[in-house]
Amino acid sequence: MTDNEPTRFDALGLPQSLIVTLDELGYEAPSPIQAETIPALLAGRDLVGQAQTGTGKTAAFALPILARRQADAPKPSALVLAPTRELAIQVAEAFHRYAGRVEGFHVLPIYGGQSYGPQLAGLRRGADVVVGTPGRVIDHLNKGTLDLSALSTLVLDEADEMLRMGFIDDVEQVLAKLPGSCQIALFSATMPTQIRRIAERYLKSPQQVTIRSRTTTAAGIRQRYWLVSGMHKLDALTRILEVEEFDGMIVFARTRIATEELASRLDARGFAAAALNGDVPQPVREKLVEKLRKGEIDILVATDVAARGLDVERISHVVNYDIPYDTEAYVHRIGRTGRAGRTGEAILFVAPRERGMLRAIERATRQPIEVMGLPSVADVNEQRVARFKAAVRGALETEELDIYRKVAVACQAETGAEMVDIAAALARLLRGGDDLLLSERVESPARPERSLQRPRREKRAGDRGERSRDDSDKTTYRIEVGRVHGVKPGNIVGAIANEGGLDADAIGRVVIRDQFSLVDLPQALDPAVLQHLGGVRVASQALKIRPDRGPGHQPERSDRNAGFDRPRRPDRRDSSGEGKSRPAPSSERKSQGKTNRAAAAKTTAGQDVRGSEDKSRRGRPVVTRAQRKAGHGSRSRFRK
Numbered sequence: 001m002t003d004n005e006p007t008r009f010d011a012l013g014l015p016q017s018l019i020v021t022l023d024e025l026g027y028e029a030p031s032p033i034q035a036e037t038i039p040a041l042l043a044g045r046d047l048v049g050q051a052q053t054g055t056g057k058t059a060a061f062a063l064p065i066l067a068r069r070q071a072d073a074p075k076p077s078a079l080v081l082a083p084t085r086e087l088a089i090q091v092a093e094a095f096h097r098y099a100g101r102v103e104g105f106h107v108l109p110i111y112g113g114q115s116y117g118p119q120l121a122g123l124r125r126g127a128d129v130v131v132g133t134p135g136r137v138i139d140h141l142n143k144g145t146l147d148l149s150a151l152s153t154l155v156l157d158e159a160d161e162m163l164r165m166g167f168i169d170d171v172e173q174v175l176a177k178l179p180g181s182c183q184i185a186l187f188s189a190t191m192p193t194q195i196r197r198i199a200e201r202y203l204k205s206p207q208q209v210t211i212r213s214r215t216t217t218a219a220g221i222r223q224r225y226w227l228v229s230g231m232h233k234l235d236a237l238t239r240i241l242e243v244e245e246f247d248g249m250i251v252f253a254r255t256r257i258a259t260e261e262l263a264s265r266l267d268a269r270g271f272a273a274a275a276l277n278g279d280v281p282q283p284v285r286e287k288l289v290e291k292l293r294k295g296e297i298d299i300l301v302a303t304d305v306a307a308r309g310l311d312v313e314r315i316s317h318v319v320n321y322d323i324p325y326d327t328e329a330y331v332h333r334i335g336r337t338g339r340a341g342r343t344g345e346a347i348l349f350v351a352p353r354e355r356g357m358l359r360a361i362e363r364a365t366r367q368p369i370e371v372m373g374l375p376s377v378a379d380v381n382e383q384r385v386a387r388f389k390a391a392v393r394g395a396l397e398t399e400e401l402d403i404y405r406k407v408a409v410a411c412q413a414e415t416g417a418e419m420v421d422i423a424a425a426l427a428r429l430l431r432g433g434d435d436l437l438l439s440e441r442v443e444s445p446a447r448p449e450r451s452l453q454r455p456r457r458e459k460r461a462g463d464r465g466e467r468s469r470d471d472s473d474k475t476t477y478r479i480e481v482g483r484v485h486g487v488k489p490g491n492i493v494g495a496i497a498n499e500g501g502l503d504a505d506a507i508g509r510v511v512i513r514d515q516f517s518l519v520d521l522p523q524a525l526d527p528a529v530l531q532h533l534g535g536v537r538v539a540s541q542a543l544k545i546r547p548d549r550g551p552g553h554q555p556e557r558s559d560r561n562a563g564f565d566r567p568r569r570p571d572r573r574d575s576s577g578e579g580k581s582r583p584a585p586s587s588e589r590k591s592q593g594k595t596n597r598a599a600a601a602k603t604t605a606g607q608d609v610r611g612s613e614d615k616s617r618r619g620r621p622v623v624t625r626a627q628r629k630a631g632h633g634s635r636s637r638f639r640k
Helices: 016-025 030-043 058-066 085-098 116-123 136-142 159-164 168-176 193-202 235-242 256-268 282-292 327-334 352-365 378-397 403-417 419-430 487-502 526-536 557-559 586-604 611-615 625-629 633-640
Strands: 049-050 080-081 107-110 129-132 155-156 181-187 208-209 221-227 248-252 273-276 299-302 317-322 344-349 472-477 510-512 515-523
Touching: 016 058, 016 085, 030 049, 030 058, 030 181, 030 208, 058 085, 058 107, 058 155, 058 181, 058 403, 058 526, 080 136, 080 168, 085 129, 107 116, 107 136, 116 136, 129 136, 136 168, 155 168, 159 168, 159 181, 159 193, 168 193, 235 256, 235 344, 256 299, 256 327, 282 299, 317 327, 327 344, 344 352, 352 487, 403 419, 487 510, 487 515, 487 526, 515 586
Parallel strands: 049 181, 049 208, 080 129, 080 155, 107 129, 155 181, 221 344, 248 299, 248 317, 273 299, 317 344
Antiparallel strands: 472 515, 510 515
């Protein structure tokens, strides 16, 4: 990627509806693979694209498929083969984002490990695009539930990974079932012999697109990442700005709106910041860059396109506030510092769902990015006090203080206060009532130094079901997965720790009930983290996490429709002894016993035909009471 004027999406032949959607998503210019691939696929040509993971391949094939979609065409019209279920889901989600303005569009991911029911329902309903793993696609083809006769486009994504995982035979089976007019796009990071052979055999005069990734970054740039967890990104950025010694800085955000909002908030917190995006006219852009160069502003909050060609010597830090869409953009961003042999600092914010992109960046740059410890409250306060002392020393050395001395002496005479108290009061007035020190209350409950690996759960004193003495700062939440779903405490702790960015030690007691579970989490948990955890699935159940309201709470009607529990009967097996059910009155038990015996007698006499038929339908033999007495239908025989 060069610093020349980039190609724009509207120059690639895409319809205006997709251009508007890309603009709303924050895409300002296509990556190299997108710029070369989209026109060829729009023209209907077969294509072989060689590019590393994280270069923007998904948009490169998804946008042409959406642009060529015909609403009345037979379904499915496009099939994407991906090596893993994770990639299949990721590609399907990308299609969903790009199709925000495409009326009536449906995309369906199909992969192993998921039950066939939802997949069959989606195929019957009609999906425009199917994204699947090779094995599950072959299963549906063999069952006759997936019809490729009207397919217009096939995409092989990460073909070399499918070869490595042993799916190449399945891929060839799919290729053999395609209609002759089907367009094929093959993407692969490498081109081993078998992949080349497939391209030569099945693709018709394909266009070759090879993107040589710029995989080197300046040796003088120190790269670090912070795993977004338990704290708003703005608060985390503020701490970094207060503690890091920086000269000039560029903070990268994805969208124009984000740059303006973030610059405004930083300015309100006392930092000299300005926004730089595609809407800023060239004369204003030049003035902002000159102010940064002269030190009149210290922070530019910019989008990728706006920062092209920006070379200011005093830029010591680059912060990726929003992770870039592709690895090329990352390399370009951090290249704004550490230029011409200078040293620089690059900091990357990574949300739990963005860990794959972090690994892609490390693979593409062939450099590890070290985890960053977020500055603590003590670190921030130490720096604030040091800056305050430095400002006082500067005023003592350079300012004319005679008039202020007279005022201070007069105040002392009138109030009788110590001079140090008067100085403290003046300092308080100077800050406009703001506290000098950061409050401990906003300390992140999670330890940011934790790595991206699955947290190792250490043995702890006591059972997960017992509230520990350190859980006084916890709030109890209810999650909609319980004993009947086969869940265990370790499943819950692992999912919340991984997806919520929490350390395992920050998670308190876990109590598993029949239909739901209770878990204690830090009170200061970020609402955005809670919202994300609500959609996380454990034991195939969405957590739907919400604060626990006690055993007497009845869910709202909308909750029940969403799959929440009915008001539950007290659980006899509840170890806490809470809400044990009372036995029925003796008269009621006698009446119920007579009814049960009468029903048993009817079954013995063979008169309950409907019950027998029901049991037969379930594949279970009808064993009468007389037969049981004779020894028939024992457990061992019943299993057989």
